[in-house]
Amino acid sequence: MGDVFANLSLGFGVVFNFVQWTPAFLGGASIPIPVNILLCLIGALVGTLVGVLPGIGTIATVAMLLPITFGLPPVGALIMLAGIYYGAQYGGSTTSILVNIPGEAGSVVTALDGFQMAKRGRAGPALAIAAIGSFFAGCVATVLIALLGAPLTKIALAFGPAEYFSLMVLGLIFAVVLAKGSVLKAIAMIVMGLLLSMVGSDIETGASRMAFNIPELADGLGFATLAMGLFGFAEIIRNLDAGGETDRKLVQEKVSGLMPTRKDLKDAAPAVGRGTVLGSILGILPGGGAVIASFAAYTLEKKIAKDPSKFGHGEIRGVAAPESANNAAAQTSFIPLLTLGIPPNAVMALMVGAMTIHGIVPGPQVMQKQPDLVWGMIASMWVGNLMLLIINLPLVGIWVRLLRVPYRLMFPSIVVFCCIGIYSVNNAPTDVMIAGAFGLFGYWLIKHDFEPAPLLLGMVLGPLMEENLRRALLISRGDWSVFLTRPLSAVLMAIAAALLVLTVLPALRKKRDEVFVESEN
Amino acid sequence: MNATPGQAPVKSIMPKWVRNPQEFVGGIALMAIAVFALWASSDLQGMRGFSFGAGTAPRMFAFLLLGLGALITVVGIFTEGPHLAKYHWRGPFFVTIAILTFAFTIRPMGMIFAAMASFLIAACGTPETRWMETVIVAVCLTAFCSLLFPYALGLPLQLLPTFMIR
CATH class of the missing domain: 1.10.287 (Helix Hairpins)
Incomplete structure (x- = not known):
């Protein structure tokens, strides 16, 4: 227990770190500046700013804003990214409540009751309960991370290459099972990502693989490049198809009366609690994360409600539960990333990309060698949540005005912003072209109902999987049974196999579709 | 690939x-x-x-x-399933051209030109574009990016065309 407090206080120490700023015009006097808190604040604001733009999801926001953190020291950059992430998520909820355009899959459920509330002039309470619920979930999840972080790291240190490989297989299977849509297509997308990650130099022999003598490909496909192409450009092209203006039914009434009533709070409180618990559990699972958490929380609320028919017509619990679950899961999904070094979903995969750019390889070693970084980030999550609550709520008016920016002006700005961002990663024009090609590829994927998120996950896990597979087989002298004879690895593989079999079974498949479909009707 | x-x-x-x-x-x-x-x-x-x-x-x-x-x-x-989705050429075409324009002009012409040009080309991607406001927004965005990336974020981006620097 003492450990937990020591770690948390280290984290908050990093976040509340004051740097003495001595500007020349003050003549030697120095002002203490809480740099990391400022970074977190800016991140949360910018994240909300971009995330609130309709049609831009969390992944696209984080990918687009990645370049602005490059110039910072690693701790500051990661803290800012965490801020961006929460801001983007909150921005996504704002659009789904006010305009009924969920920026990402996770806030689809929020739109169901949130938009209905907004239509009845109760947008304020809906937004407030989303923020309050998220904050509560964030507090619980922060403590949970602090509690579980250290013991999980100890387990992780006992992992050999075989166990790591099995764990990643399990994570990918989880990602497939918990994803929306066809299992087969999701697996195909993961393999596609694995294949794309093979481009570049071989880690052991240094041989150039599938790079066609293009110097920019020698180091492999850039992660940020791919993400911006698949999520930034592809989304823009797709939205142009839909004819930007037609489906934007903006709530015209003024957002007034921000605070929820006493009755609202009383109704929402148990839903927030249940959502937090459900979200925290689902978030820890590799491959789990925000999307399934919000769907599951909504379904649960509807199941146990006395009058389920109220849902879909502006029920405050229908906003509170998925939003809390969403945020709890978003936060606890940092656990597998920080302790095992395995990103459980696409946003975390982007975080790995950012860490690698700063020369940090996430995993149990980071926890021990750079505790200030890990605990600073964990503490900053809590601070980020607090920022959202105290700063974004009063700013709701501004975000609403942003929603009125017409798409015809917004999308060229995003194109230019993405181009500059991609170019600035390596100062390479080729990267911009590659991103453009992936934009078209992503557009094609959307047209054929393939999800790009598993592809991104496969792309990040590819090199890790190959390395551990090779090492495991080298140690076992080419014996493939090593994955089944080592007990820990065998258990992980068995769970993965069982999960896969279960999803293919018709009965469970129906249940799984139900969870997603039910909330759409 | x-x-x-x-x-x-x-x-x-x-x-x-x-x-x-x-x-x-x-x-x-x-x-x-x-x-x-x-x-x-x-x-x-x-x-x-x-x-x-x-x-x-x-x-x-x-x-x-x-x-x-x-x-x-x-x-x-x-299995029964949906028909092929309809493809539209206008959006993808102009966005792609805009991206390519940026890629080819950023080195020789600098960021101010590249950003302006690709903004205006991308704007052709939808019939809803009204040129007056588009040009105004393009100028503002270019100015904003010219301040944000090289100065506020300290990224090494060249603003002006190479021939003007020499």
Whole structure:
């Protein structure tokens, strides 16, 4: 227990770190500046700013804003990214409540009751309960991370290459099972990502693989490049198809009366609690994360409600539960990333990309060698949540005005912003072209109902999987049974196999579709 | 690598026995990508005894993708499903041109020119564009980016064309 407090206080120490700023015009006097808190604040604001733009999801926001953190020291950059992430998520909820355009899959459920509330002039309470619920979930999840972080790291240190490989297989299977849509297509997308990650130099022999003598490909496909192409450009092209203006039914009434009533709070409180618990559990699972958490929380609320028919017509619990679950899961999904070094979903995969750019390889070693970084980030999550609550709520008016920016002006700005961002990663024009090609590829994927998120996950896990597979087989002298004879690895593989079999079974498949479909009707 | 199939065939081209054209075409495209990857990695060394060569993992994943693509194609034949989605040329075309313009002009012409040009080209992607406001926004955005990236974020971006700097 003492450990937990020591770690948390280290984290908050990093976040509340004051740097003495001595500007020349003050003549030697120095002002203490809480740099990391400022970074977190800016991140949360910018994240909300971009995330609130309709049609831009969390992944696209984080990918687009990645370049602005490059110039910072690693701790500051990661803290800012965490801020961006929460801001983007909150921005996504704002659009789904006010305009009924969920920026990402996770806030689809929020739109169901949130938009209905907004239509009845109760947008304020809906937004407030989303923020309050998220904050509560964030507090619980922060403590949970602090509690579980250290013991999980100890387990992780006992992992050999075989166990790591099995764990990643399990994570990918989880990602497939918990994803929306066809299992087969999701697996195909993961393999596609694995294949794309093979481009570049071989880690052991240094041989150039599938790079066609293009110097920019020698180091492999850039992660940020791919993400911006698949999520930034592809989304823009797709939205142009839909004819930007037609489906934007903006709530015209003024957002007034921000605070929820006493009755609202009383109704929402148990839903927030249940959502937090459900979200925290689902978030820890590799491959789990925000999307399934919000769907599951909504379904649960509807199941146990006395009058389920109220849902879909502006029920405050229908906003509170998925939003809390969403945020709890978003936060606890940092656990597998920080302790095992395995990103459980696409946003975390982007975080790995950012860490690698700063020369940090996430995993149990980071926890021990750079505790200030890990605990600073964990503490900053809590601070980020607090920022959202105290700063974004009063700013709701501004975000609403942003929603009125017409798409015809917004999308060229995003194109230019993405181009500059991609170019600035390596100062390479080729990267911009590659991103453009992936934009078209992503557009094609959307047209054929393939999800790009598993592809991104496969792309990040590819090199890790190959390395551990090779090492495991080298140690076992080419014996493939090593994955089944080592007990820990065998258990992980068995769970993965069982999960896969279960999803293919018709009965469970129906249940799984139900969870997603039910909330759409 | 970036096997981006062009315009998908119109649905009348699809034979009758394909009941789910979306999956059918998707599966075939994945198989094509896999075959391409197999060809591209054919020059790499395979297994050396029990240790992996440079080409082992790429070929493994490519074969896996080939199999999955085949499965999706088969599913596309035997299940009912949606027709191919309609493709529009205008949005993708102008956004792509805008991206290419940026890529080709950023080095010789600097960021101010590249950003302006690609903004205006991208704006052609929708018939809703009104030119007055578009130009105003383009100028503002370029100014904002010229301050944000090189100055506020300290990234080494060249603002002006190379011939003006010399």
